[in-house]
Amino acid sequence: xxxxxxxxxxxxxxxxxxxxxxxxxxxxxxxxxxxxxxxxxxxxxxxxxxxxxxxxxxxxxxxxxxxxxxxxxxxxxxxxxxxxxxxxxxxxxxxxxxxxxxxxxxxxxxxxxxxxxxxxxxxxxxxxxxxxxxxxxxxxxxxxxxxxxxxxxxxxxxxxxxxxxxxxxxxxxxxxxxxxxxxxxxxxxxxxxxxxxxxxxxxxxxxxxxxxxxxxxxxxxxxxxxxxxxxxxxxxxxxxxxxxxxxxxxxxxxxxxxxxxxxxxxxxxxxxxxxxxxxxxxxxxxxxxx
Amino acid sequence: xxxxxxxxxxxxxxxxxxxxxxxxxxxxxxxxxxxxxxxxxxxxxxxxxxxxxxxxxxxxxxxxxxxxxxxxxxxxxxxxxxxxxxxxxxxxxxxxxxxxxxxxxxxxxxxxxxxxxxxxxxxxxxxxxxxxxxxxxxxxxxxxxxxxxxxxxxxxxxxxxxxxxxxxxxxxxxxxxxxxxxxxxxxxxxxxxxxxxxxxxxxxxxxxxxxxxxxxxxxxxxxxxxxxxxxxxxxxxxxxxxxxxxxxxxxxxxxxxxxxxxxxxxxxxxxxxxxxxxxxxxxxxxxxxxxxxxxxxxxxxxxxxxxx
Numbered sequence: 001x002x003x004x005x006x007x008x009x010x011x012x013x014x015x016x017x018x019x020x021x022x023x024x025x026x027x028x029x030x031x032x033x034x035x036x037x038x039x040x041x042x043x044x045x046x047x048x049x050x051x052x053x054x055x056x057x058x059x060x061x062x063x064x065x066x067x068x069x070x071x072x073x074x075x076x077x078x079x080x081x082x083x084x085x086x087x088x089x090x091x092x093x094x095x096x097x098x099x100x101x102x103x104x105x106x107x108x109x110x111x112x113x114x115x116x117x118x119x120x121x122x123x124x125x126x127x128x129x130x131x132x133x134x135x136x137x138x139x140x141x142x143x144x145x146x147x148x149x150x151x152x153x154x155x156x157x158x159x160x161x162x163x164x165x166x167x168x169x170x171x172x173x174x175x176x177x178x179x180x181x182x183x184x185x186x187x188x189x190x191x192x193x194x195x196x197x198x199x200x201x202x203x204x205x206x207x208x209x210x211x212x213x214x215x216x217x218x219x220x221x222x223x224x225x226x227x228x229x230x231x232x233x234x235x236x237x238x239x240x241x242x243x244x245x246x247x248x249x250x251x252x253x254x255x256x257x258x259x260x261x262x263x264x265x266x267x268x269x270x271x272x273x274x275x276x277x278x279x280x281x282x283x284x285x286x287x288x289x290x
Numbered sequence: 291x292x293x294x295x296x297x298x299x300x301x302x303x304x305x306x307x308x309x310x311x312x313x314x315x316x317x318x319x320x321x322x323x324x325x326x327x328x329x330x331x332x333x334x335x336x337x338x339x340x341x342x343x344x345x346x347x348x349x350x351x352x353x354x355x356x357x358x359x360x361x362x363x364x365x366x367x368x369x370x371x372x373x374x375x376x377x378x379x380x381x382x383x384x385x386x387x388x389x390x391x392x393x394x395x396x397x398x399x400x401x402x403x404x405x406x407x408x409x410x411x412x413x414x415x416x417x418x419x420x421x422x423x424x425x426x427x428x429x430x431x432x433x434x435x436x437x438x439x440x441x442x443x444x445x446x447x448x449x450x451x452x453x454x455x456x457x458x459x460x461x462x463x464x465x466x467x468x469x470x471x472x473x474x475x476x477x478x479x480x481x482x483x484x485x486x487x488x489x490x491x492x493x494x495x496x497x498x499x500x501x502x503x504x505x506x507x508x509x510x511x512x513x514x515x516x517x518x519x520x521x522x523x524x525x526x527x528x529x530x531x532x533x534x535x536x537x538x539x540x541x542x543x544x545x546x547x548x549x550x551x552x553x554x555x556x557x558x559x560x561x562x563x564x565x566x567x568x569x570x571x572x573x574x575x576x577x578x579x580x581x582x583x584x585x586x587x588x589x590x591x592x593x594x595x596x597x598x
Contacts, residue, residue: 052412052596074415087407089327101319102414138410 001063003028003149003181004049008057011044011205018044020205021057026198028148029178033192034185035275036202042185043081045202046153049183050079062148075105078142079151086138088127092120099141111144114174132163139167143175150175152184156191164188168195189272199271203279217268221252225264233263240277251277316416320424321432328398330390331428335440338386342379346448349375350455369469376448376470380441380479384486387437391429391490395497398425399592400508406597418592422498426585429494434483442476474560481563482547489543492577495584502591505598538573546571 004026011019018041026032036042048055051070059066064073086095092115100108115122118136126134135155142150156164172195176182186192199216201209211219225233230248234241236259238250251269252260260266269277325331402408411421453466497512504511520533547568548561568574 047596050413054594071415071417074413079409079413081409081413082406085406085409087327087402087410088405090323091326094323094326098319098323099414101322102316102416104415 001028002026002060003030003062004183005060006049006058009045009048009059010056011041011048011053012056017205019048019055022202022205022207024200024207024210026181026183028181030197031176031182031184031195032198032200033189033196033271034183034200034202035189035271036185037279040202041205042202043153044205046079046081046151046183046185050077050081050151075103076147077149077151078145078147079153080135080138080142080155081151081153082157086126086134088125090126091122092124092126092129092137093122095126095137095141096122099145103145105146106141107144107146111140114140114143114170132159135159135163135167139170143170148180150180150182152182152186154186155184156186156188164191168192171195189275190270193271196271201275201278209274209278216271216274219254220269220274221255221257221260222267222269222273223250223252223255223260223264224248225250229263233260236260240273240280242276249273316414316420317424320416320421321427324398324424324428325432328394328428331394331432332436334390335383335387335433335436338383339379339440339444342382342444343447346375346379347451350451372452372466372469376445376475379444379448380475383441383444384437384483387433388486388490391433391494392497394428395425395494396501396508396512399498399501399588400504403595403597408595408597418589422585422589422592426494426498430487430491434487438476438480438483441479445470445472445475478560478563481565482544485543485547485568488574489539489546489577491581492584493539495581495588499584499588499591502588502595539577542573546573 002025004024006022006024008021008023009019010017010021020041022041022045024045034042034045044053047053048059049061049066051061051066051073054067061073062076066073090098096108096111099106099111115137118133118140120129120133120137126137129137139155156167159167168191171182184192184196196213198212199209200207223233223238224244224247226247233248233250236252236255238255239253240251242249247264251273257266402411449466449470449472452470453463456462456466497508500508500511516532516536520530520536523529523532544561547563547565549564549567
């Protein structure tokens with residue numbers, strides 16, 4: 001069953017087209033990474049999915065229309081939109097009391113157990129916690145909610161590397177169970193590469209690339225060649241190339257791996273490199289055309 | 291009403307019935323969290339009460355000097371003077387809760403958008419209607435109830451102090467009670483607070499609607515347009531309807547809810563509550579209809595507005 005299904009999802013703010021008719025289907029048990037430059041429409045897409053903004057086109061989240069049925073949907077959907085949206089005046093204990101009071105699917109004992117692993121004290125106010133601790137607190141609350149869909153919009157923005165690593169480890173080990181669905185947007189692409197099952201690039205309100213991580217690994221190849229083999233490599237039509245330490249790194253889409261292997265070192269590219277190849281090329285084309 | 295509605299919605303949802311899980315009560319907890327966040331709701335009236343008591347204590351210490359003047363007065367005039375501090379303290383405390391209510395309504399929906407905490411509140415299964423109902427409960431119910439109890443406690447303490455001073459000069463309880471009949475005063479107070487809340491409901495709803503919609507300076511939006519409108523009307527048509535309507539909305543409740551009044555002539559007497567007249571006042575119903583419309587608009591705006 002699909003967690004999220006969209007057909008021709010469109011959103012216009014004044015004269016700006018934030019989402020230009022996107023189609024999308026996310027099955028249960030997937031972890032989708034939504035990657036795109038600033039202002040690409042990621043947050044708009046998430047806001048539409050969460051029922052926070054009206055939209056045009058068809059959209060079903062867990063079988064419901066998120067704008068019309070937002071209140072019911074919020075029992076099955078959790079989100080961390082941006083870091084540090086927890087009310088700063090709130091005490092940790094009050095946050096737990098409140099969520100336990102309003103959310104029928106919140107398991108307080110689980111939240112307490114998750115918090116026990118951190119150095120967050122029950123009596124602290126949110127404003128007294130560091131940014132990393134606020135995120136830990138929010139994650140502990142969200143992970144203790146038995147939801148079907150978790151939406152994370154830049155959940156680790158501004159956190160140091162330790163907290164970021166811990167955030168995704170915790171999410172994978174203590175939360176994800178292959179029946180839930182997670183959608184995450186982030187600029188720290190390299191950190192999510194190993195946890196994603198699906199990948200989607202979005203630029204200027206459109207989906208530019210959408211594939212599973214298995215397909216990603218099959219399709220894309222990165223080749224590092226010495227100058228003497230460069231001409232031969234270029235003849236195989238790379239989609240992108242960049243320089244590195246006197247050698248050239250070329251990116252291929254659906255290339256013949258053994259043939260590439262004869263020319264130099266072959267490996268699976270990072271999402272970040274593919275992102276630059278796909279989106280960077282695109283916006284350069286745009287600039288040239290303009 | 292909203293409590294049952296929300297509980298119904300919760301139990302209707304798929305496999306919510308986690309064994310032994312308590313029913314979620316969004317309205318109740320939304321109200322609770324408003325009180326956590328806005329401690330001025332109960333702290334301001336308490337502080338005002340402390341201030342009032344302090345002033346009253348000073349007046350009692352000064353009383354030997356005024357005693358001579360008092361002894362020459364008629365009993366009616368004396369009764370008026372005895373009662374005055376009780377009336378002033380009640381008025382001051384009611385005013386403090388109204389001011390708190392005004393600033394609360396003006397800030398609450400604006401601030402949650404500014405500090406982005408609205409994203410957290412909206413991630414919880416609490417509807418915008420439930421949230422707004424909890425918010426308007428503060429000025430319409432919570433603040434009047436707090437005002438009532440704080441005023442009762444303050445007046446009781448004042449009565450005790452008065453009695454102590456009076457007793458030291460050979461006065462008696464009955465003498466004081468006849469001029470300051472606390473139970474009667476408290477009954478009038480309860481009625482006055484209810485009338486005020488109903489009469490001022492459109493003001494609170496208007497402020498909530500502003501708070502939910504404006505992008506900048508909610509205080510300016512609340513104050514300047516009505517003043518501009520009144521000035522424009524005066525200049526353009528040389529009439530005063532706008533300012534009269536505003537004045538009526540702020541101060542008209544007492545006249546609508548009571549007959550008679552605190553006249554010192556010919557003698558001091560308490561006003562008589564007149565609910566029949568109050569509920570027959572068109573201004574009350576016009577205001578309530580307006581309040582419902584503005585409240586609905588505030589709910590609609592909160593649904594759509596994003597954090598700033």
